[in-house]
Amino acid sequence: MSQEALIEYQLEDDIAILTLNRPEKRNAMSDAMRAELVGHLEALRSNRNVRALIITGKGKGFCAGGDIAGMKIRMEQDPAVVGFNGWERQQGVHYAASLLLNLPIPTIAAVNGAAAGLGADLALSCDFVVAARPAHFTWAYIARGLIPDGGGMYFLPRRVGLARAKALIFSGRRVSSEEALQLGIADSVCEADALLSTAMDMAKEMSSGSRTAIALTKSIINHSYEISEHQVFDEGSKAQGICYTSQEHRASVQAFLDRAKEAGK
Template sequence: MSQPALIEYKQENGIAILTLNRPEKRNAMSDAMRAELVEMLISVRKNPGIRALIITGSGKGFCAGGDIAGMKSRMDADPATVGFNGWERQQGVHYAAALLLNLPIPTIAAVNGSAAGLGADLALSCDFVIASDTASFSWAYIARGLVPDGGGMYFLPRRVGLARAKALIFSGRKVAAEEAVALGIADQNCAGDSLLKCAVDMADEMSSGSRTAIALTKSIINHSYEMSDSQVFAEGSKAQGICYTSSEHRASVQGFLERSKEGAV
């Protein structure tokens, strides 16, 4: 009997939905689950028919963080191998986060419960975060003698500011949905039974424009904090040159000109 997929995939009307599927472990991220996530993100990127992506969790949790079984195996490993094996594992963690960050389409985390550690980092790797009324976020790495390794040190300060990010990481405290919206960790709160509908509605809204323009804008704005104004302007100039040649732009201009002739503008 085959094992159920660690990540379930569904596509509806151009929107891909990935559901973390280890409900008995509150969707804790195992190495095998991460490998499936990477495979699916690559597949989504290659599919021109997908215009937005939603990530959510099955059961009562979004993602409880790293799999405790992996932590135990690290404790039992030969000390001489722990450092390099840990470094190698981190490359996989960061590859998955970078794939999600750099997908050329809008991405949404529909957080249906606890998002802890790697789970909270996974949510913030998405462009937008919608929290159900039962959602919570926490970065308790330091309580376990670790640093946030799933992108939290990059994403969290960009959402809440440097001092608040430090406070959340140093304390590891749990942030409920309403406060998460107030702090900017999440973009909106949605009742649990309508969470996925809220996410689909947002995906429709955020992906209704030119695919080319969205992809190019995202590629620049994701890194605008690290660039000078002249660098952002230069990247924008190159992107606009590409947009001038896109089928979406040409169709939009042609439609505008035709409406102008008819007096509809």
């Protein structure tokens, strides 16, 4: 008997939907689940037929963070090997976050319930966050003697500002969906039964334009905080040159010219 997938995949109207599938564990991120997630993201990175991605969770939780079972195993290991094993594991965590961040299509987290620790970081790795009203977010790493290791120290300040990010991480307090909307952690809040349809509507809206232009814009704007305006201009010039030759641009211009010609008759 084949083992049930830890990440369910479906495609609807050229929108990919990845569903975390450990509902009995509130979708806590195990190493096996992360490996499946990476596999899907690597495939999506080169799939020209998919226009956007939605990530959500099955059951009551979005993602409860790191797998406690994995933490228990680490506690039982020889301290002499824990450090290197931890470093090696972190490379996998960061690779997954980087893959999601740099996917050349719009990405949306449809947060159906608790998004804690790695789960909250996973949501913020996406371009947009839609939260159901029962959802909440928390970065409680420090309560366990850890630092945010799933990208939270990069993503959260960009969402809420440096001081607020520090306050949320240092305190580890719970943030409701409504407060998340006010702070900028979430971009939209909706009723639980409308979550997926709301995320689908956003995915369609955000992916309705030129895929080439979206991918190139995302590749530059994602790191625009870290580079100078001259570098943004330089990268933008190169990207625009590619856009000039794209089929989407040429078709759009031709359609405009055809409409203008018809209007002038």
